[in-house]
Structures are given as structure tokens and as C-alpha cells.
Amino acid sequence: MTEQLHLAIALERAGWHPAAWREETARPHDLTSPRYWRDLLRIADDAGVALATIEDALALTDRFEQVDGLRRDRVRGRLDAVLVASFAAPQTRRIGLVPTVTTAHPEPFHVATGIQTLDFASRGRAGVRLVAGASAAERANFGRRASGVDSFPASGRVEDSPEIVAAFREAGEFADVLSRLWDSWQDDAIIRDAATGRFLDADLIHNIEFDGEFFSITGASIVPRSPQGRPLLTVLAHQTVPYRLAAEHADLVFVTPRDDLAGFAPSEILAELEAASADVRVAREPLRAFADLLVLIEETASAARLAADRLDDRAGADLTSDARIVVGTAADVVDVVRELAAAGFDGVRLRPARQPADVIAIAEQVAPLLRAAGALREDDGAGTLRQRLGLVRPESRYVREKEFAL
Template identity: 35%
Template sequence: MTASAACRGPLHLAAAIDQPGAYAAAPYTELALLAERGALDFVTLGDSFAEHGPDALAVLSRIAPATGRVGLVPTVTTTHTEPFHVQAAVATLDWVSHGRAGWAVDVSVTEAEARLFGRRRAAPAEALWREAGEVADVARRLWDSWEDDAEIRDVATGRFIDRDKLHYVDFEGGTFSVRGPSIVPRPPQGNPVVVVDATTGHARETAARHADVALVRAASPEQAGAARAELHRRAAELGREPGQLRVLAALVVDLGGGEHAAQPGHGGGPLPTAGGPLYRGGPVDLADLIAGWHGAGAVDGFHLTPVEPRRDLERLVNGTVSLLQHRGVFRTFYPGATLREHLGLARPANRHAALAGDPS
């Protein structure tokens, strides 16, 4: 990496709080509060039709009132689900969290998952990711179907909404159509944050077109930097402002070594594994890795998945994050209240209000 490639924005950090076998809210709340204590941008909670476990979006809606600043990003599978229901549920999470919601878009590729619904057969990944992009598109349109001041709540006249500020979306996708408008008022963030794991080619195209945050599984800063550059290039080709797409390196971390150096063979960095790049070592070396990759311009930040959730997240927050804060590399407090503010992303203008205000 050259000096000119250095990251121009602040470091962003996020962590997974997945806990296999946990069905109560308390364990998830505990980890979300721990992440919040470290001023992490957001936490994620995975979900899949192929695995047993609680609904991620429902869990994060449950713990939203117990947290105050950390962003909440559940995985939401767009295959076999109704786009209208998906957008309403994500909008509701944004309301109950006061603007801290995101959603990690994912697809369902197996026949076993398709049989759970019985409506259609499994489809190729390319088609499913194209559909996922359409779901992300129509979700934004539905969130914009209520203008920000559509609710008037006029007791004297008995008018709750201004019907002129509700809009049909009349969206026709490849596998679904939606008329709208939404049944949920426009979310506090305007558009909750869209997260896509952009490691594979088909998902990368969807991320470049629709994501606010793209995750890339890379075992070196060179790999990560190349993925970031490709995503930014493609976003620009699609008419987007590349600087509005945050690219985070996704690493699995095993901090069981405490303060010891990185495990021999890791060389202070991650090694490729079947589950993705794995870093095994101590919090200090991990802080060096994070600061090095970010300072070299390879990524805008990191999404970290602890091998042992409670142990590793505690060592991440109390060790790695504290050291990064001490060095002035990572913030010590949340400067804003919403997830978009944490990420340095503007609240999008409502497309209908923008058209109404355009004299042309």
C-alpha cells in the first residue's frame, strides 16, 4: 500500500454476538452492552433457515431498549420471505432502537431450506443475489413511501396522516411485485443501514449496488485493499458515491492466548480457514493488525467474530479496543445517536419530498 492509499476516514469496528444454544435475551443483551461499552459501531446476530436458533431480528428488537448507542444488525434472509414484511420488520427495529438498526442481507441456497416453505425450488446463487438486491431496493422505496412529515396527528380535525404524503411504490421485480405504501412510518434513519457480506462475486455486485457496509473476508491487507478498490470502482460505475460505502474486513478472532503473541504461523495476521480468515493471538497484536490495515488504507474497519463469544469479546473490548483508544486510533465515545452517524453516513433525503421540491 502506498501512502496515498491511506484511509481518510475514522476506524469502524463491529462484532458478532452469536451464541449457539442461547434462546433467552439476557446473554445477547450482555454482549451488546459490552460492545457498547467499547463504543463499537454495531453488533451483528446471524440467522439462517438452515440452522436452529431464535429469530435474529426479533432478538435484537427485544434487546434494543436495554441498549442506548450501539447499532443492531440482524441477518435477514431475503429468499422465501415477503419483501413487504421484511422492510416493515427492519423499520420497526429502527423505531424501537431510536435509529440504530441495520440489516445484513443474505440468501438461502439449499433445497432443504426451500422445502421448509414449499413454494419454489432452490435457485442459483446469481439469481438469489439479484433478487436480494431487488428486496433491498424495494425496502428503500417503501421506507420512502411515507414522507417524514406525513404524520400530522391533528386531534381537532381527526386527521392522523396527510394522504398526499403517502406514495405507492408499484415495484415489479423478477420474482415479486409490491404496490405499497408501507404500513410503518419512515424510519428514524430514513433508510436503515444495509450490510452485505461481499466476499463472493454475486454478493459483491449486490453490495456495490445497494450496501452501505460491505464485509470482505481477507487474510491480508493486500487482499482486503483489492476488494475495497473493486467495490468502490463498481459503485462508481453504478452512479454511487464510493465514499459512502464502508468496507470492513471480516475476521474470526480467538483471543484465548491472552496477552501472548500471535500463534506461530499466523505471523501476527490471520490464516485462511474453512470458516474464514482466523486470527489467533493476543489483544495487543490484534490492535496492531487493525491499526496497520486501516492505516494502510486497506479497509475502513473490521467486523470481528469471537470464537468464544463472552471471553473473546471481553478481551477485545477491554484489551484491543482500549489500546486503540489510548493510541487515538478509535473513538472513546459515540459522537452521535444513530448507526448512520456512527458510520459517518448521511441520512438520505426522501425521494418524493426531493422531487416535490425540485422546481424543474
């Protein structure tokens, strides 16, 4: 039997190659146009892609990039990912919308209400991808923190940086607060009985009373419980500390399997996620794992290699990535995706090197080939994003707490 998985896509400005904006097929003048993002999301939506993540950041520079001597040949500036997703929500039909949010500076209350609003706007297709950390450039934009994550440790190990470990603890609290705020209204809190003058049952709205290392929050969300109950919570993880964050708090984790790096083989990553889940996960649902691939797709392998070389020349360096890079035909991408399906991943998230060119190739070539091979999970677009990923709609924790108190 052919192993099946979900297909996701990761949208990043002009694409994941830093020189992608210089391609003839690129739309650099439209990067701050809502219709640019609507067009990309509709292309993926019509192709049956399960969800799209939308990249975001809180600084003009890339993470750990020096502010002084800022390179002028890179795309700078971006639109707010949550607002982009909210704009696209009523203009798409089925695709999950998962904007990126950095946990170091925004308040969880604001993020919780924004994502709940997106869940209503999309009729149950919202999620969020949480990113830990507070770089120097990000801190300078907010002016509230004297220290944070200024560099990656020389060892390459997250646990060797107290600042990064603290950032992940903060991200864990942030995720916890989000889920509590999303639970703070029970499903039947709103009555809307005009005859009796009762709009809501105040006993079914709960202050979350959270007091942690980084956040202290007393109140409830201002947004009623949204269609999914809790929108999809996702993270990208590469090592033990973020794997444990995902296992404890996330519904879905994006990972970067690579056979050329020790510790990053698919079996090693899945084994570590399973061990972390056994240790810290309390959710009934198993953690879903999606493997990331950065893809550049042309009709022939030689044409793809020429396109990649042209972009590398313009960038002044070969493309590098935390994820495996596949430069070739749609069939080449499908072969790798099927390998990952056989390894046990629940899905694959494709990062298009060039937008819109590789988004179109994913929609018009990769997705049909996967479907023809029986490698895509059946998805008629019905129901919420959680339902389509095989996740139950969680009951508010405050219903359970009340039952336990009786």
C-alpha cells in the first residue's frame, strides 16, 4: 500500500532563494500588495494543498544578520502575516492559513485574539507558527529588553546557550497562554436570547489566572470560542529543546530531515519526537510531523540546475538552508516526498525557491503527480483544518475542571 501524507507550502516574500526577486517571473513590485498573497494562496488552495504557512519577522534584518552594512540586494520589508492571512481568509476555500508569530515581543493576548478572529474569518482554517527568540535587531525595535538571543552557540547546540533555552521556555509559556485563552469561553457561553435580555452566560467565561516565569495574565479572551476551539498550533524544530517544545504544546511540528547531517536522518528525528512526546505530551492526539523541503522546479533537471546557478551567481553565494534542497523536476520532488512518506512523516511542507514560479509548479505538477500515485491523503476540503488533519476539536479545559470539581 502506498503511504499517504498531507502537502503544505511555506510562503516567504519572493521565495526562499535570496535572489528570487530578480527572476523574470518574479513580482517584486507586488510583494506588498494583498493580491500577490491572495493569488499565491488561491493557487495552492485550488491544488488541494492542506495548509500554507506565511513567514514573518520583527526586524528588517534576517535573524543574526548584522544591522550595520545592510545588504541592498536582498528583499527587505514584509507585510504582517496575521493580517495577510485574515485578508486571504474569505478569498480562499479550503486551505489552512498559518501565519508566523515571534513569541518574544507580542503579547499572547493580542496573538490569541488575532488568531481566533482569523479562525472565524476562515470558517475554521486558522493556525499559528510560533518562533522563539529575541535578536538584537528585534529588541531595538521594541526597546523593552536589554538582552536576548544575539548569536547561535559555536557548538551548534541550543542547550549550550542559556539565552536560547530561556527563549524556548518563554515560547512554551506563550503557547500555554494561547490555548488557555482560546479555552476561556465555553462553546455555549453566548445565549442571544432577546426575549429574556440574556446575551451570554457569564458563568461560562473563565479568567485564565496564569502566573508564570514570563507572563502573568488574569483575564479571558475578548473573542468567543472559535470554530476549531483551539486553532492549529505549530512550531519548526531542529534539536532536542525545540522538539520538546513541540511535543509539549504543538499540534504539528515542522522538521528538517537530512541524510547528510548526523542526527537529522528521518528515523532519528521521528524517534526523538516520539521520546519527547512520551516524556512531556499530555494531549490525547499524537504530534503530527511534517518534513520540510526547499524546492526549485523546472521541466528538466538541467534547466533546474541552470536556474539555480543563475540565482546563486546573483546572490554571490550558493544557496544554503536548514532544510534539504531539491533542485530538479516535479518528478524528482515527488520521489523525495514519497521517501518521506515511507519514513513515517504525516506531511511535507514545500518551501518554493521562487514565487510564484515554484508555487505554480507545485500546484500544477507536484500535487497532481502525488495524487496520481496515491500518495496524497484524501481531502475534499470539508470541515475545519483540524478535522482535515485528523485532529479532534478539543473541549474547553474549563468544562473538565468544572466536572472534576463536582
